[in-house]
């Protein structure tokens with residue numbers, strides 16, 4: 582396997598982290614890596630909010646169905662869809678594009694983090710309005726997902742996948 586495929590197959594969602602902090606430079610490098618993800622028209626309609634403050638992490642946890650690992654994670658990165666940046670060119674389609682721009686950068690970051698010996702867990706279960714209020718996100722910017730980030734304290738098994746042959750529709754649905 583290539584190193585890229587190896588990362589794709591070995592990456593797991595990790596929900597237990599060591600107490601080791603993640604250096605600011607590493608977070609900045611990961612965001613630079615995430616920025617290499619594709620984006621519609623290369624408009625990069627995404628912004629990243631980095632949270633390390635424990636009090637704020639507690640609030641995010643409460644806005645995310647009380648998922649406790651969010652407080653244990655040294656860093657939470659909130660991926661935001663910057664719809665105005667995309668809609669300037671793509672009008673109504675910009676909303677969907679900005680959500681895709683943010684999501685795909687989060688996916689790239691999961692792999693980059695894995696490559697650096699870090700672990701992530703994607704968190705999508707949260708109350709958008711609460712997250713926006715806690716982080717003072719402008720009304721036209723949408724929090725799409727969060728990544729809990731830290732050094733892994735667990736090596737989860739690979740959850741089963743639906744056999745791809747059951748999901749493929751050749752030529753049409």
Ligand SMILES: Cc1cc2nc3c(=O)[nH]c(=O)nc-3n(C[C@H](O)[C@H](O)[C@H](O)COP(=O)(O)O)c2cc1C
Nearest residue numbers: 592593594595596648702703704705706707739740
């Ligand atoms: C859109 C989306 C939302 C998710 N939301 C959560 C979440 O809120 N909490 C959580 O613990 N994991 C969440 N996950 C992680 C999934 O549970 C995980 O990716 C899945 O079980 C497969 O495990 P793996 O990532 O180790 O392959 C989410 C993943 C995605 C893509």
